[in-house]
Amino acid sequence: MSELKRILAVDDEPSMRRLLEISLKQAGYQPVLAADGREALGLLRQGGINLVVSDLHMPGMGGLKLLETMREDNLETPVIIVTAQGEIATAVAAMKLGASDYILRPFDLETLEIAIDRALSVTRLKIENQFLREEVTRDGKHLVGESEAIQKVKRAIAQVAPEKATTLIVGETGTGKELVAHAIHRSSTRSKSLFVAVNCAAIPGEMLESELFGHERGAFTGAIKERVGKFELADGGTLFLDEVTEMPIALQAKLLRALQEGVIERLGSNRPLAVDIRVLAATNIDPLQAVKDGKLREDLYYRLNVFRIDLPPLRERRDDIGLLASHFMQPRHLKLDPAALDILQQYDWPGNVRELANVLERAAIMSNGDRIQAQHLPSDILGNTPVRREISTALEENATLPCLPDAVEALEKSLIRAALKQTGGNKSKAAKLLSISERSLWYKLGIYGNPDESTQNPSVKT
Ligand SMILES: Nc1ncnc2c1ncn2[C@@H]1O[C@H](COP(=O)(O)OP(=O)(O)OP(=O)(O)O)[C@@H](O)[C@H]1O
Numbered sequence: 425m426s427e428l429k430r431i432l433a434v435d436d437e438p439s440m441r442r443l444l445e446i447s448l449k450q451a452g453y454q455p456v457l458a459a460d461g462r463e464a465l466g467l468l469r470q471g472g473i474n475l476v477v478s479d480l481h482m483p484g485m486g487g488l489k490l491l492e493t494m495r496e497d498n499l500e501t502p503v504i505i506v507t508a509q510g511e512i513a514t515a516v517a518a519m520k521l522g523a524s525d526y527i528l529r530p531f532d533l534e535t536l537e538i539a540i541d542r543a544l545s546v547t548r549l550k551i552e553n554q555f556l557r558e559e560v561t562r563d564g565k566h567l568v569g570e571s572e573a574i575q576k577v578k579r580a581i582a583q584v585a586p587e588k589a590t591t592l593i594v595g596e597t598g599t600g601k602e603l604v605a606h607a608i609h610r611s612s613t614r615s616k617s618l619f620v621a622v623n624c625a626a627i628p629g630e631m632l633e634s635e636l637f638g639h640e641r642g643a644f645t646g647a648i649k650e651r652v653g654k655f656e657l658a659d660g661g662t663l664f665l666d667e668v669t670e671m672p673i674a675l676q677a678k679l680l681r682a683l684q685e686g687v688i689e690r691l692g693s694n695r696p697l698a699v700d701i702r703v704l705a706a707t708n709i710d711p712l713q714a715v716k717d718g719k720l721r722e723d724l725y726y727r728l729n730v731f732r733i734d735l736p737p738l739r740e741r742r743d744d745i746g747l748l749a750s751h752f753m754q755p756r757h758l759k760l761d762p763a764a765l766d767i768l769q770q771y772d773w774p775g776n777v778r779e780l781a782n783v784l785e786r787a788a789i790m791s792n793g794d795r796i797q798a799q800h801l802p803s804d805i806l807g808n809t810p811v812r813r814e815i816s817t818a819l820e821e822n823a824t825l826p827c828l829p830d831a832v833e834a835l836e837k838s839l840i841r842a843a844l845k846q847t848g849g850n851k852s853k854a855a856k857l858l859s860i861s862e863r864s865l866w867y868k869l870g871i872y873g874n875p876d877e878s879t880q881n882p883s884v885k886t
């Protein structure tokens with residue numbers, strides 16, 4: 425953090441400016457001087473000022489007008505107002521306009537220093553909080569990934585977290601929607617209050633209503649006790665509606681009303697309860713398609729979709745697979761073989777990050793706590809990389825060949841071709857992919873001929 429040292433002293437009286445300049449220097453600050461509000465504004469807009477000490481009455485633009493304009497311009501630099509004994513009322517007006525403090529004239533150096541210290545410590549705290557918040561979301565336990573796609577998601581979280589805006593999080597299963605919802609809550613001003621999640625797909629329709637809104641005793645058959653709903657529980661905090669398109673349409677209407685009015689009623693009661701809730705919703709299907717299919721009310725869609733975060737499927741951010749794999753293996757102190765990582769990076773991950781976590785969990789057990797190698801990966805993943813698919817095709821094509829050496833040769837050729845194709849002709853990478861040395865790849869190419877020469881790929885590297 426840069427040191428907070430540059431202080432702008434604003435006063436129309438040259439002698440007063442001089443006094444402030446000397447006092448500030450004496451206290452170890454770097455004073456910048458201005459003769460009225462207008463000049464001060466010009467300097468503030470250039471940036472780099474950490475605090476303002478300003479007189480109230482000045483020709484041109486006075487202290488109050490300066491505060492007002494700063495607020496309109498979103499200039500958040502703290503301002504200390506210097507005022508005379510009989511002018512407390514104006515000082516109070518200045519505080520209402522956002523001044524952080526006032527001091528009475530005449531003042532001694534100590535009073536000035538104390539006021540400056542206090543104002544700057546608020547600034548320090550603000551910077552620190554922001555930093556800590558960013559740290560939390562950067563922590564490995566949270567949203568792992570450096571791909572452009574994930575960075576975009578992280579920026580969106582930072583942008584929307586401080587607002588109350590309802591946010592719709594869209595992404596395939598296992599892409600991290602709930603994780604994003606948590607991150608938004610944690611980075612918001614509501615982080616000290618509850619994060620309450622409701623999975624709309626997991627709770628049968630008739631129970632979901634009382635789950636959300638609660639009920640009074642005797643509200644319906646079986647309601648032997650009163651029940652506090654998730655809305656009440658999340659008051660002051662965040663309510664996460666997972667798989668929101670699975671909510672019955674009739675209940676969607678009630679949800680919409682609750683969101684619009686900020687008021688709910690328990691089942692069996694007509695006592696309205698005001699709730700202060702930030703709603704996050706998630707879906708793994710295209711919400712607009714859900715609207716078309718009549719699964720999601722259009723008006724509710726617009727209410728939820730104030731801000732939207734799309735989580736890309738893992739196959740569209742393969743760069744993150746290595747990072748995620750290390751993240752999941754870290755607690756076990758396991759290492760991943762480069763060949764195994766290669767295979768993970770080629771697989772399409774229909775279950776996304778959750779599937780990756782599960783696969784590694786299983787592989788860790790298979791590896792007996794040693795390095796995770798390709799052979800520890802489940803067969804459906806091994807069988808689904810391009811090279812493996814090539815094996816299957818080659819086996820099928822050559823199944824009718826009369827003798828073993830011919831079949832082996834045919835298979836070798838097609839695998840080498842597949843590996844070279846996949847690595848863009850890079851022989852050292854192709855050899856790795858085939859788990860043979862580069863030398864034996866060259867040797868085999870010598871026997872079979874180089875498939876590169878029959879393709880017209882000008883970018884082939886050797
Ligand atoms: N970027 C990521 N970094 C670290 N862990 C992740 C990341 N994305 C997902 N995970 C982990 O993967 C698992 C699935 O994530 P999550 O439950 O948030 O997905 P989801 O999109 O809500 O899935 P579903 O649609 O099936 O409910 C969780 O264990 C989560 O911690």
Ligand SMILES: [Mg+2]
Binds near residue numbers: 601666
């Ligand atoms: Mg989920």
